[in-house]
Amino acid sequence: xxxxxxxxxxxxxxxxxxxxxxxxxxxxxxxxxxxxxxxxxxxxxxxxxxxxxxxxxxxxxxxxxxxxxxxxxxxxxxxxxxxxxxxxxxxxxxxxxxxxxxxxxxxxxxxxxxxxxxxxxxxxxxxxxxxxxxxxxxxxxxxxxxxxxxxxxxxxxxxxxxxxxxxxxxxxxxxxxxxxxxxxxxxxxxxxxxxxxxxxxxxxxxxxxxxxxxxxxxxxxxxxxxxxxxxxxxxxxxxxxxxxxxxxxxxxxxxxxxxxxxxxxxxxxxxxxxxxxxxxxxxxxxxxxxxxxxxxxxxxxxxxxxxxxxxxxxxxxxxxxxxxxxxxxxxxxxxxxxxxxxxxxxxxxxxxxxxxxxxxxxxxxxxxxxxxxxxxxxxxxxxxxxxxxxxxxxxxxxxxxxxxxxxxxxxxxxxxxxxxxxxxxxxxxxxxxxxxxxxxxxxxxxxxxxxxxxxxxxxxxxxxxxxxxxxxxxxxxxxxxxxxxxxxxxxxxxxxxxxxxxxxxxxxxxxxxxx
Ligand code: NDP
Numbered sequence: 072x073x074x075x076x077x078x079x080x081x082x083x084x085x086x087x088x089x090x091x092x093x094x095x096x097x098x099x100x101x102x103x104x105x106x107x108x109x110x111x112x113x114x115x116x117x118x119x120x121x122x123x124x125x126x127x128x129x130x131x132x133x134x135x136x137x138x139x140x141x142x143x144x145x146x147x148x149x150x151x152x153x154x155x156x157x158x159x160x161x162x163x164x165x166x167x168x169x170x171x172x173x174x175x176x177x178x179x180x181x182x183x184x185x186x187x188x189x190x191x192x193x194x195x196x197x198x199x200x201x202x203x204x205x206x207x208x209x210x211x212x213x214x215x216x217x218x219x220x221x222x223x224x225x226x227x228x229x230x231x232x233x234x235x236x237x238x239x240x241x242x243x244x245x246x247x248x249x250x251x252x253x254x255x256x257x258x259x260x261x262x263x264x265x266x267x268x269x270x271x272x273x274x275x276x277x278x279x280x281x282x283x284x285x286x287x288x289x290x291x292x293x294x295x296x297x298x299x300x301x302x303x304x305x306x307x308x309x310x311x312x313x314x315x316x317x318x319x320x321x322x323x324x325x326x327x328x329x330x331x332x333x334x335x336x337x338x339x340x341x342x343x344x345x346x347x348x349x350x351x352x353x354x355x356x357x358x359x360x361x362x363x364x365x366x367x368x369x370x371x372x373x374x375x376x377x378x379x380x381x382x383x384x385x386x387x388x389x390x391x392x393x394x395x396x397x398x399x400x401x402x403x404x405x406x407x408x409x410x411x412x413x414x415x416x417x418x419x420x421x422x423x424x425x426x427x428x429x430x431x432x433x434x435x436x437x438x439x440x441x442x443x444x445x446x447x448x449x450x451x452x453x454x455x456x457x458x459x460x461x462x463x464x465x466x467x468x469x470x471x472x473x474x475x476x477x478x479x480x481x482x483x484x485x486x487x488x489x490x491x492x493x494x495x496x497x498x499x500x501x502x503x504x505x506x507x508x509x510x511x512x513x514x515x516x517x518x519x520x521x522x523x524x525x526x527x528x529x530x531x532x533x534x535x536x537x538x539x540x541x542x543x544x545x546x547x548x549x550x551x552x553x554x555x556x557x558x559x560x561x562x563x564x565x566x567x568x569x570x571x572x573x574x575x576x577x578x579x580x581x582x583x584x585x586x
Contacts, residue, residue, distance in 0.1 A: 145333050150174055151165065165408070181196060205448050217301075219285055221418060274310075275312055284301050299352040299357055337389050396443045399441050402430075540569075
């Protein structure tokens with residue numbers, strides 16, 4: 072492995088290349104890697120045996136902290152290609168010419184499971200893409216569902232805890248799962264739950280699922296005209312899912328089936344693609360919505376805000392090293408480029424802090440120097456961002472570590488609108504509890520999904536009831552099961568009744584009362 076100071080490798084008269092000779096980590100050639108230094112043949116080991124110590128000590132440090140949510144994932148490189156002109160909406164250089172390609176890295180993941188957990192679990196899927204653009208690295212840190220369980224980031228840690236393991240038993244806990252989600256203040260999750268327990272809750276492969284920004288973003292063109300934007304990446308392979316029963320069986324037979332599918336398809340040249348669309352909304356239109364444009368639990372009806380095609384994402388290159396290029400990949404929605412800006416969506420605002428902070432914890436403050444995270448298609452120049460653990464990029468050499476008049480630097484290389492000034496916020500600083508709205512507004516889109524979308528898919532309404540019932544039947548508390556039924560009855564009475572009937576049938580086989 073070369074270091075920046077390494078001289079070019081050489082070959083000796085016997086054809087041995089000097090960069091293939093096995094060494095300790097300080098470069099000392101090892102003659103006998105599988106022998107240990109001992110006192111006599113069977114005596115104790117010597118502390119001076121650096122080859123052994125080096126080997127054992129580094130092995131102890133191979134694992135880095137796994138991501139808290141999204142620990143389990145797979146990734147591949149590819150490119151984004153512009154197919155349609157959207158320069159009236161966005162001035163980012165990556166969109167400036169039809170046919171232009173930008174190199175990308177995409178990481179797919181599950182959310183709640185640990186790093187080694189199974190691929191075929193019922194869970195949202197992460198769909199994060201890093202674009203190595205000439206204006207800096209841009210991360211679209213999206214999910215395979217268009218909405219989420221919360222709309223206030225203060226709830227995120229508690230919510231994720233309830234989807235992970237019970238602190239005492241260390242088991243997944245259906246009572247805890249539903250206790251959180253059926254509390255009136257948390258029922259705002261009902262839309263996401265209806266998607267999660269529908270067929271789309273268990274994608275067959277990463278190639279067969281869509282990606283959605285979920286959040287509202289703000290994009291502007293070069294004149295400073297701006298829109299709210301949502302992004303959709305629709306799979307060109309078709310949406311395909313497993314039933315709960317198929318998924319449980321596959322989790323036992325091949326827990327890495329999605330990872331294997333992605334790697335092997337790319338390896339044999341069957342590169343998956345997604346068509347990228349945007350929905351756009353003006354500020355005026357947003358004021359007429361029956362819900363807030365910053366509400367992550369809502370979608371924008373496509374009849375009102377049609378999908379407009381932008382380009383293609385293609386994944387055609389497997390990583391050469393999973394740890395270096397996927398485990399160490401650091402995605403954060405705060406990594407953005409000119410003309411693409413976060414909206415005031417509070418969960419997105421929270422993620423602007425939390426993701427980069429998680430990468431500093433996992434990889435260290437110089438995580439942006441790891442090759443897969445470097446903004447190598449643009450330039451990184453900021454001699455204030457200096458020192459810190461594992462600084463390996465030369466640390467700006469002798470550049471002053473403050474802005475000196477003697478230094479040749481520029482703060483702004485091009486003039487562009489400062490987008491923050493386009494919306495004006497005012498009011499007192501208040502603790503705002505954005506709980507479930509009065510009336511049924513937080514249930515309307517879940518009901519639309521059930522009645523308008525799932526009704527057109529053969530048996531989909533029944534499978535939604537079945538999938539919820541077999542999960543909630545695991546609750547020890549019958550009262551908890553009743554809370555689940557009561558919440559889904561607000562989506563649709565028949566849905567609630569079907570869930571209750573199936574839980575009752577399972578209860579009767581477990582000696583529990585009917586609902
Ligand atoms: P549309 O009929 O225009 O859109 C329906 C959407 O539902 C399509 O995007 C479709 O995706 C998606 N869909 C189909 N089956 C499922 C499922 N099991 N789980 C989640 N999504 C599914 O109607 P509206 O725009 O008025 O939305 C109606 C409902 O559809 C919403 O309340 C929401 O639950 C859901 N939806 C809406 C989206 C949007 O952006 N408006 C996006 C995704 C879901 P595809 O075309 O890829 O098959």
